[in-house]
Amino acid sequence: MENSNKLSQFTSRFATTEIDALLPMADMARTFLAENDFPTSRVERFKYTRLTKLANAQFDANNALAVADFRKHHICSDAIAIYIVNGIVHFPESNLPAGLTIDMLSSAKSLPTSSIKDVFAGMNILYAQSGVCIHVAKNTVLDSVIEIIHVCTGSYAGFTRHHISIGEHAQAKVVLTYVSEATNDCFSHVHTSIEVGKQAHVNVEKVQLESSEMFSFTDEEIWQDASSVFQINTLTLDGSLVRNDLHIQVQGEHAETHLNGMYMLNGQQHVANYSTVDHQVANCESHELYKGIMDDKSVAVFNGKVFVRKDAQKTNAYQSNANVLISDDASVNSKPELEIYADDVKCSHGSTTGQLDDDAIFYLRARGLSEKSAKQLMLTAFMSDVLDKITIPEVKAKVFKTINKRFNWELEL
Amino acid sequence: MIKIENLHASIDGKEILKGLNLEVKAGEIHAIMGPNGAGKSTLASVLAGREDYEVTAGSVDFDGTDLLELSTEDRAREGLFLAFQYPVEIPGVSNINFLRTALNEIRAYKGEDQISAKDFMAMVREKSAIVELDSKLASRAVNEGFSGGEKKRNEIFQMAMLEPKLAVLDETDSGLDIDALRIVANGVNTLKSDKNATIVITHYQRLLDYIVPDFVHVLYDGRIVMTGTKDLALELEEKGYDWIKDSIDA
Numbered sequence: 001m002e003n004s005n006k007l008s009q010f011t012s013r014f015a016t017t018e019i020d021a022l023l024p025m026a027d028m029a030r031t032f033l034a035e036n037d038f039p040t041s042r043v044e045r046f047k048y049t050r051l052t053k054l055a056n057a058q059f060d061a062n063n064a065l066a067v068a069d070f071r072k073h074h075i076c077s078d079a080i081a082i083y084i085v086n087g088i089v090h091f092p093e094s095n096l097p098a099g100l101t102i103d104m105l106s107s108a109k110s111l112p113t114s115s116i117k118d119v120f121a122g123m124n125i126l127y128a129q130s131g132v133c134i135h136v137a138k139n140t141v142l143d144s145v146i147e148i149i150h151v152c153t154g155s156y157a158g159f160t161r162h163h164i165s166i167g168e169h170a171q172a173k174v175v176l177t178y179v180s181e182a183t184n185d186c187f188s189h190v191h192t193s194i195e196v197g198k199q200a201h202v203n204v205e206k207v208q209l210e211s212s213e214m215f216s217f218t219d220e221e222i223w224q225d226a227s228s229v230f231q232i233n234t235l236t237l238d239g240s241l242v243r244n245d246l247h248i249q250v251q252g253e254h255a256e257t258h259l260n261g262m263y264m265l266n267g268q269q270h271v272a273n274y275s276t277v278d279h280q281v282a283n284c285e286s287h288e289l290y291k292g293i294m295d296d297k298s299v300a301v302f303n304g305k306v307f308v309r310k311d312a313q314k315t316n317a318y319q320s321n322a323n324v325l326i327s328d329d330a331s332v333n334s335k336p337e338l339e340i341y342a343d344d345v346k347c348s349h350g351s352t353t354g355q356l357d358d359d360a361i362f363y364l365r366a367r368g369l370s371e372k373s374a375k376q377l378m379l380t381a382f383m384s385d386v387l388d389k390i391t392i393p394e395v396k397a398k399v400f401k402t403i404n405k406r407f408n409w410e411l412e413l
Numbered sequence: 414m415i416k417i418e419n420l421h422a423s424i425d426g427k428e429i430l431k432g433l434n435l436e437v438k439a440g441e442i443h444a445i446m447g448p449n450g451a452g453k454s455t456l457a458s459v460l461a462g463r464e465d466y467e468v469t470a471g472s473v474d475f476d477g478t479d480l481l482e483l484s485t486e487d488r489a490r491e492g493l494f495l496a497f498q499y500p501v502e503i504p505g506v507s508n509i510n511f512l513r514t515a516l517n518e519i520r521a522y523k524g525e526d527q528i529s530a531k532d533f534m535a536m537v538r539e540k541s542a543i544v545e546l547d548s549k550l551a552s553r554a555v556n557e558g559f560s561g562g563e564k565k566r567n568e569i570f571q572m573a574m575l576e577p578k579l580a581v582l583d584e585t586d587s588g589l590d591i592d593a594l595r596i597v598a599n600g601v602n603t604l605k606s607d608k609n610a611t612i613v614i615t616h617y618q619r620l621l622d623y624i625v626p627d628f629v630h631v632l633y634d635g636r637i638v639m640t641g642t643k644d645l646a647l648e649l650e651e652k653g654y655d656w657i658k659d660s661i662d663a
Binding site (some may be wrong): 123170357359362363364365366367368369370371373377378381382 | 423439461462463484485486488489494495497500501502503504505506510511512514515516519522554555571577592
């Protein structure tokens with residue numbers, strides 16, 4: 001079959017994983033990959049994302065450039081920094097705060113069983129070479145931020161996998177940073193699973209800053225226990241083809257989930273955000289807010305799904321996606337979805353896409369503001385509610401710095 | 414201050430201003446009245462530089478500068494202010510933030526230093542009092558959720574903050590009750606000096622009871638067809654515009 005050749009050609013460059021904890025899932029993944037090819041646009045989940053360029057790209061997993069000073073890429077100055085450089089893990093082995101353990105993924109005894117929703121999830125199970133396991137013991141409140149910095153260079157291609165478990169009553173802030181250097185068609189797929197224990201609080205800032213030669217796929221699977229609070233801010237500021245899959249299973253009552261996202265795109269960037277919040281039990285709430293600004297010929301995809309299962313009575317679930325197009329050639333495909341099987345819930349969703357109001361720009365200019373300042377003020381105002389969700393000041397500063405540089409703006413914090 | 418000569422302007426190929434002449438000197442208040450569709454708001458828009466309008470002939474000299482050559486923002490920076498007939502609501506953009514940006518960009522244009530946060534806030538307090546604008550309103554998003562009267566008071570507040578040489582008030586009286594009208598007019602009168610000038614565009618004489626003009630012009634079919642003193646406004650109020658239309662069209 002010609003079709004299956006494409007995927008097998010693509011995977012032929014990767015060595016099968018030797019991570020013990022992945023082996024129980026490997027057969028399932030192998031079967032899935034044998035039965036499926038790279039998805040075409042006929043597949044709903046990939047309707048707007050063309051993968052031909054990725055399938056044909058010339059990666060060389062063994063020919064990544066050495067990175068001498070990868071440690072410059074962290075965002076948070078006082079963070080416990082874990083670097084994944086072209087799949088090679090570096091982490092501090094001493095002086096960790098009490099209650100925090102970090103290990104190589106290869107030393108994990110077991111990992112939660114993942115769902116294989118597409119070939120990328122399957123490939124990650126079968127070809128992941130590295131990653132870390134992080135455990136925050138119960139009742140531990142971490143003052144330091146844990147930052148995992150993914151650095152890709154040259155024509156690297158590979159799969160990385162992390163597992164994070166947060167014990168009962170524990171609190172942690174995690175920053176997932178994605179950067180690249182001197183790339184020449186680079187592919188990275190990172191799967192991160194997070195188990196959030198009872199009454200635990202977890203905040204994840206995901207900052208995507210990779211270059212325009214980068215195919216960056218990320219996949220987060222979250223399990224939330226009772227009365228836990230989980231927030232993830234997905235901040236996509238660069239990258240050629242970026243695909244974020246976020247899957248949250250709310251399994252304990254009175255849990256609270258916040259998913260926020262912002263994407264600011266230009267050039268020919270393609271950024272797809274897929275999310276699923278699966279309310280399985282009663283008395284939980286989820287809030288989803290994604291906002292995007294698109295320039296040039298960039299394309300954004302938003303697909304947010306909220307399931308409210310039969311037993312998930314008294315669920316409050318809110319979902320919103322808003323976009324501003326600042327060029328005539330940019331486009332957005334937005335699809336918020338609700339599937340509700342319980343009868344006593346409060347749910348809403350909405351999606352808007354528009355342009356900046358010319359009358360408002362004229363009004364501001366008539367007061368002496370340049371056109372550029374007027375637009376910046378309005379775009380900052382548009383983004384402000386998402387920007388306000390960022391809990392770490394250094395992350396916020398990095399976001400502003402990146403936007404100013406890429407769009408030649410002068411936004412102020 | 415401003416000298417408009419033989420101004421022709423059109424929108425979507427339709428000529429609205431058809432050879433308008435007007436001169437306003439420093440220290441003067443001019444009222445421009447006229448029936449609906451005469452071109453009053455077009456004049457305001459053309460002066461402010463709205464790009465929908467095309468100037469096909471004529472000139473506008475603004476204190477020695479060719480106004481028509483300037484961008485909208487540079488006109489504002491040179492000291493032209495337009496109080497909008499319909500002030501725009503801009504969700505999320507704070508009144509105060511945008512005014513500080515505006516002031517600083519105007520100052521940068523003139524080669525002046527930026528205003529300090531302390532001086533700026535003192536100025537906000539002083540100027541918002543002139544139009545009895547609650548300082549809470551001043552710090553809210555631009556015009557968002559403002560009543561009609563609050564929007565117009567906000568226009569005059571902005572005018573007070575920016576201290577223009579020439580203010581053009583486009584139908585500032587429309588939609589105002591008598592109390593709001595008095596407050597707005599009082600603001601305009603307070604800001605008046607022998608160095609600035611005001612053009613009041615209005616359909617009704619009512620506003621001119623509070624802002625007393627030195628000259629009243631009648632705009633009809635794209636031109637100024639009659640000029641007089643404030644008594645002309647009273648005459649228009651009494652007789653309507655038809656007698657002017659009849660005499661011009663005849």
